[in-house]
Amino acid sequence: MKARPTKYIFVTGGVASSLGKGLTTASIGAVLESRGLRVTVCKIDPYLNVDPGTMSPFQHGEVFVTEDGAETDLDLGHYERFLSTTMLRKNNFTAGQVYDRVIRNERRGDYLGGTVQVIPHVTDEIKRRILEAGEGCDICMGEVGGTVGDIEGLPFLEAIRQFRADVGRENVLYIHLTLLPFINAAGEVKTKPTQHSVKELTSLGIQPDIIILRSDRAVDRKVREKIALFCNVDIDSVIMAQDVKNIYDLPVIFHEEGLDSRICEKLNIWTGAPNLSSWQSVCDIIKAPARGLVTVAMVGKYVDLRESYKSLNEALMHGGAANECGVNIAYIDSEAIEEHGISEQLKAADAILVPGGFGKRGSEGKISAIRYARENKVPFLGICLGLQMAVVEFARSQLGLKDAASSEFVPETADPVIDLMAEQRGVADMGATMRLGAYPCRIKSGTLVERVYGAEMISERHRHRWEVNNVYRDRLEERGLVLAGTSPDGFLVEIVELPEHPWFVGVQFHPEFQSRPLKPHPLFVGFIGAALNARDERCASGASSSAPKKYKPGAICEASSERCG
Numbered sequence: 001m002k003a004r005p006t007k008y009i010f011v012t013g014g015v016a017s018s019l020g021k022g023l024t025t026a027s028i029g030a031v032l033e034s035r036g037l038r039v040t041v042c043k044i045d046p047y048l049n050v051d052p053g054t055m056s057p058f059q060h061g062e063v064f065v066t067e068d069g070a071e072t073d074l075d076l077g078h079y080e081r082f083l084s085t086t087m088l089r090k091n092n093f094t095a096g097q098v099y100d101r102v103i104r105n106e107r108r109g110d111y112l113g114g115t116v117q118v119i120p121h122v123t124d125e126i127k128r129r130i131l132e133a134g135e136g137c138d139i140c141m142g143e144v145g146g147t148v149g150d151i152e153g154l155p156f157l158e159a160i161r162q163f164r165a166d167v168g169r170e171n172v173l174y175i176h177l178t179l180l181p182f183i184n185a186a187g188e189v190k191t192k193p194t195q196h197s198v199k200e201l202t203s204l205g206i207q208p209d210i211i212i213l214r215s216d217r218a219v220d221r222k223v224r225e226k227i228a229l230f231c232n233v234d235i236d237s238v239i240m241a242q243d244v245k246n247i248y249d250l251p252v253i254f255h256e257e258g259l260d261s262r263i264c265e266k267l268n269i270w271t272g273a274p275n276l277s278s279w280q281s282v283c284d285i286i287k288a289p290a291r292g293l294v295t296v297a298m299v300g301k302y303v304d305l306r307e308s309y310k311s312l313n314e315a316l317m318h319g320g321a322a323n324e325c326g327v328n329i330a331y332i333d334s335e336a337i338e339e340h341g342i343s344e345q346l347k348a349a350d351a352i353l354v355p356g357g358f359g360k361r362g363s364e365g366k367i368s369a370i371r372y373a374r375e376n377k378v379p380f381l382g383i384c385l386g387l388q389m390a391v392v393e394f395a396r397s398q399l400g401l402k403d404a405a406s407s408e409f410v411p412e413t414a415d416p417v418i419d420l421m422a423e424q425r426g427v428a429d430m431g432a433t434m435r436l437g438a439y440p441c442r443i444k445s446g447t448l449v450e451r452v453y454g455a456e457m458i459s460e461r462h463r464h465r466w467e468v469n470n471v472y473r474d475r476l477e478e479r480g481l482v483l484a485g486t487s488p489d490g491f492l493v494e495i496v497e498l499p500e501h502p503w504f505v506g507v508q509f510h511p512e513f514q515s516r517p518l519k520p521h522p523l524f525v526g527f528i529g530a531a532l533n534a535r536d537e538r539c540a541s542g543a544s545s546s547a548p549k550k551y552k553p554g555a556i557c558e559a560s561s562e563r564c565g
């Protein structure tokens with residue numbers, strides 16, 4: 001039997017950036033997947049960087065790491081959270097990578113001395129990559145980064161225009177996402193920016209089939225009629241996407257708007273009705289968590305703390321939903337701990353988390369927070385740098401090595417309990433040279449993490465250079481630090497835990513990259529479970545709880561201390 005052809009849905013953005021194109025793409029993918037289709041996504045970034053891993057997290061938010069070790073745009077994290085497909089290196093490419101390849105081909109003589117041009121050489125390379133990403137799937141969504149009208153986006157729009165002719169009109173759909181701004185003085189939303197943006201797109205040869213409108217308020221049918229008329233789409237293909245409090249509501253909302261039916265009609269796809277019941281139940285819990293709230297203190301460099309921990313914030317929320325509770329994240333600046341000591345806000349938290357990070361600044365504050373968690377039996381999760389700082393703290397407090405440090409921060413230290421492995425020494429190239437991607441880990445039997453994972457072998461994603469120094473392993477173990485997970489050959493420490501503590505775990509990898517709302521990561525389920533226990537014990541003893549009365553998912557909790565009950 002002939003395989004069904006892959007259908008392609010391209011999502012472009014207009015009017016403004018930051019409209020949530022990634023989330024929109026991921027949510028459309030989720031509804032289509034709930035109809036039984038195999039969906040994948042390809043993020044096409046028109047910027048010139050060859051290696052998104054070296055881009056500043058301040059400009060770009062989190063670097064998401066794929067199973068096969070690519071450092072990619074954070075939108076790939078959205079795709080994995082909304083879909084069951086695992087994203088790989090091929091699911092994200094930049095203009096820089098495309099040009100790099102074309103120039104290397106030219107240097108090798110592949111073009112036989114012909115003139116190398118944007119059309120066809122660059123556009124062909126773009127199309128080749130899209131085809132590669134879509135292989136074996138029913139639907140491949142292509143999200144084009146940037147906004148229509150950007151100079152650097154032109155070759156990409158030209159490539160997706162040509163794509164329809166290449167693979168057949170019936171196999172390609174264009175969705176354009178724009179903004180309906182509300183103008184206070186006029187007291188109404190305006191459609192003109194959308195009209196202009198669609199005009200720009202059609203001048204490039206792309207007539208959108210569906211227009212999705214972002215707006216902060218509900219709009220009446222007249223607005224949609226106007227857009228349908230001026231932008232040459234049918235009224236049923238003008239879809240509203242009003243702001244939502246909880247991003248996981250989006251697949252259900254799009255379905256209620258009829259978006260998936262429209263897509264299936266236009267692409268001539270026959271599927272059953274979508275089954276969105278598991279999405280619905282996660283959303284219900286997030287909206288009204290039966291077991292209330294816990295507060296997790298996230299201790300890091302203040303400036304890093306928000307967008308650069310996207311996956312981590314989400315994973316905490318998934319862990320909360322699995323425990324039927326909401327999670328408030330109190331972002332705590334580790335440099336402030338260095339200056340002022342352990343704050344009331346940190347003391348009021350139900351659990352403490354030290355996330356991954358780079359750079360010495362604030363590291364002593366992280367170590368103090370970890371000492372506080374260890375000594376006061378506050379549930380603790382250390383991720384990557386968090387594990388490394390936990391080992392430093394343990395070596396200083398329990399092994400009496402007062403100069404213990406990571407050689408990343410104190411190269412000349414007498415006791416580099418965290419150090420570089422031989423193969424990482426002398427690496428000069430900063431791009432893609434860390435331990436990256438999925439590695440197996442063997443879990444020691446009888447440990448807390450064995451109960452948490454319910455497995456002996458696990459696979460987790462990495463992004464770091466430094467490791468626990470094997471020279472100190474025996475001494476750490478003698479003093480009670482359990483090396484609960486190692487590489488299968490036993491050479492690299494992957495997980496540490498403290499048996500004399502209710503829940504103290506450090507992991508060298510990044511579990512947050514594998515957590516999904518429909519498949520919450522066991523470490524976050526366990527960690528939030530421990531935070532709930534800590535909160536309940538604290539309430540039973542009459543102490544104050546940090547949980548604020550009103551819960552906003554993902555909200556930033558400033559210091560608040562209220563009585564329980």
Ligand code: GLN
Pocket residue numbers: 355356357358359383384385386408463464465466467
């Ligand atoms: N800076 C540390 C290293 O490179 C930790 C990295 C991280 O937390 N992702 O090993």
